Amino acid sequence: xxxxxxxxxxxxxxxxxxxxxxxxxxxxxxxxxxxxxxxxxxxxxxxxxxxxxxxxxxxxxxxxxxxxxxxxxxxxxxxxxxxxxxxxxxxxxxxxxxxxxxxxxxxxxxxxxxxxxxxxxxxxxxxxxxxxxxxxxxxxxxxxxxxxxxxxxxxxxxxxxxxxxxxxxxxxxxxxxxxxxxxxxxxxxxxxxxxxxxxxxxxxxxxxxxxxxxxxxxxxxxxxxxxxxxxxxxxxxxxxxxxxxxxxxxxxxxxxxxxxxxxxxxxxxxxxxxxxxxxxxxxxxxxxxxxxxxxxxxxxxxxxxxxxxxxxxxxxxxxxxxxxxxxxxxxxxxxxxxxxxxxxxxxxxxxxxxxxxxxxxxxxxxxxxxxxxxxxxxxxxxxxxxxxxxxxxxxxxxxxxxxxxxxxxxxxxxxxxxxxxxxxxxxxxxxxxxxxxxxxxxxxxxxxxxxxxxxxxxxxxxxxxxxxxxxxxxxxxxxxxxxxxxxxxxxxx
Numbered sequence: 001x002x003x004x005x006x007x008x009x010x011x012x013x014x015x016x017x018x019x020x021x022x023x024x025x026x027x028x029x030x031x032x033x034x035x036x037x038x039x040x041x042x043x044x045x046x047x048x049x050x051x052x053x054x055x056x057x058x059x060x061x062x063x064x065x066x067x068x069x070x071x072x073x074x075x076x077x078x079x080x081x082x083x084x085x086x087x088x089x090x091x092x093x094x095x096x097x098x099x100x101x102x103x104x105x106x107x108x109x110x111x112x113x114x115x116x117x118x119x120x121x122x123x124x125x126x127x128x129x130x131x132x133x134x135x136x137x138x139x140x141x142x143x144x145x146x147x148x149x150x151x152x153x154x155x156x157x158x159x160x161x162x163x164x165x166x167x168x169x170x171x172x173x174x175x176x177x178x179x180x181x182x183x184x185x186x187x188x189x190x191x192x193x194x195x196x197x198x199x200x201x202x203x204x205x206x207x208x209x210x211x212x213x214x215x216x217x218x219x220x221x222x223x224x225x226x227x228x229x230x231x232x233x234x235x236x237x238x239x240x241x242x243x244x245x246x247x248x249x250x251x252x253x254x255x256x257x258x259x260x261x262x263x264x265x266x267x268x269x270x271x272x273x274x275x276x277x278x279x280x281x282x283x284x285x286x287x288x289x290x291x292x293x294x295x296x297x298x299x300x301x302x303x304x305x306x307x308x309x310x311x312x313x314x315x316x317x318x319x320x321x322x323x324x325x326x327x328x329x330x331x332x333x334x335x336x337x338x339x340x341x342x343x344x345x346x347x348x349x350x351x352x353x354x355x356x357x358x359x360x361x362x363x364x365x366x367x368x369x370x371x372x373x374x375x376x377x378x379x380x381x382x383x384x385x386x387x388x389x390x391x392x393x394x395x396x397x398x399x400x401x402x403x404x405x406x407x408x409x410x411x412x413x414x415x416x417x418x419x420x421x422x423x424x425x426x427x428x429x430x431x432x433x434x435x436x437x438x439x440x441x442x443x444x445x446x447x448x449x450x451x452x453x454x455x456x457x458x459x460x461x462x463x464x465x466x467x468x469x470x471x472x473x474x475x476x477x478x479x480x481x482x483x484x485x486x487x488x489x490x491x492x493x
Contacts, residue, residue: 247319414465422458
């Protein structure tokens with residue numbers, strides 16, 4: 001797989017042939033082919049140079065601005081990516097493994113991670129081709145022929161996706177505070193506290209200012225996952241252990257596993273791995289966008305190792321009967337509190353990161369051609385704070401209406417990841433090779449078929465996943481595990 005912006009996935013290769021000394025129609029044809037190749041190569045180099053110049057123009061344009069946006073190195077971008085992917089949702093993997101069985105769960109994890117890496121590189125190529133792209137909404141408009149309607153629909157999905165993720169962090173923040181305090185306050189009050197803490201961290205206006213906190217968040221979440229794995233192995237029994245009923249671990253799904261359960265487990269894994277929706281925003285703030293694959297490869301390799309180990313090891317020690325989502329709930333009380341406490345920075349930071357991406361999108365549309373966009377003005381900061389506050393109010397409401405961790409992960413995955421994990425990037429690939437160019441060589445043809453499959457799978461994920469998620473939420477309410485919306489009932493692990 002090439003990381004070069006001028007080399008497409010499935011780019012043709014040409015055989016090296018010697019031209020006969022005697023002039024012939026074949027020799028003339030070969031000379032013409034080489035000439036065309038030379039022109040194509042020159043055109044590709046000129047295209048890359050033009051894209052680099054476009055980025056340099058953007059850097060020069062904001063050189064005198066008080067607030068500069070293209071300031072992230074690839075190392076800082078990697079920190080943001082690590083903080084986005086090394087998140088609390090990793091602790092849903094042991095539950096997914098218990099539903100799917102050890103072997104299918106590992107395969108699903110690796111296949112989804114590989115597909116995300118592939119589509120993310122397509123996304124990167126697309127952003128290099130159009131360096132004026134600031135977010136996934138700009139891509140949505142271009143993919144559908146410059147349609148403003150497509151832009152607006154993408155914008156709604158983009159904002160909803162990020163707001164649902166903010167809601168997840170309100171929910172998990174309340175879970176954490178209830179767990180650590182032994183349910184000292186009403187759950188609604190803990191949700192408010194979580195939203196307020198995230199609001200404060202969301203206030204910086206550039207991603208560069210958040211990258212340092214992102215490193216700290218990723219490190220502490222890594223420690224939380226590591227401690228959870230260690231504690232699951234050293235504790236005498238999982239939390240809730242019934243004497244004589246030892247943990248059961250299976251290589252394949254247990255008999256009676258329903259479609260709803262299996263699809264929910266797949267969606268939980270997909271949600272954690274699929275994060276392309278924010279990547280255009282990250283690339284748009286890089287000093288050198290051509291370096292993005294360095295950050296992407298580092299994160300993908302870490303994901304495959306950490307996610308697979310967390311799911312497999314904790315499932316091995318805890319078993320089908322005692323697993324919870326997140327898996328902190330399967331640990332004995334002291335272990336649970338120690339490991340869960342290390343997730344605090346991630347809960348606060350990651351919610352703030354998605355809020356910041358949403359707020360920047362709205363803010364740039366309000367002040368599209370205004371000095372308030374890049375200056376420290378009272379109006380600019382007032383609007384920014386208002387946008388951030390509004391998103392957290394909506395997030396709090398969503399968290400109270402859907403107070404189920406696993407179900408919320410599944411719903412977010414089905415509603416948004418079909419579009420932003422598969423469909424968009426299959427269409428982006430096809431846009432690189434219009435018409436017959438899609439089938440120009442056997443390799444290109446295979447890759448074209450792969451991208452059509454990605455689009456079809458994204459549609460399936462959207463339709464079937466949404467049905468499954470809604471059905472699972474209905475079943476969760478029927479089980480009466482946390483009471484009614486806006487309930488004071490404890491959601492402690």
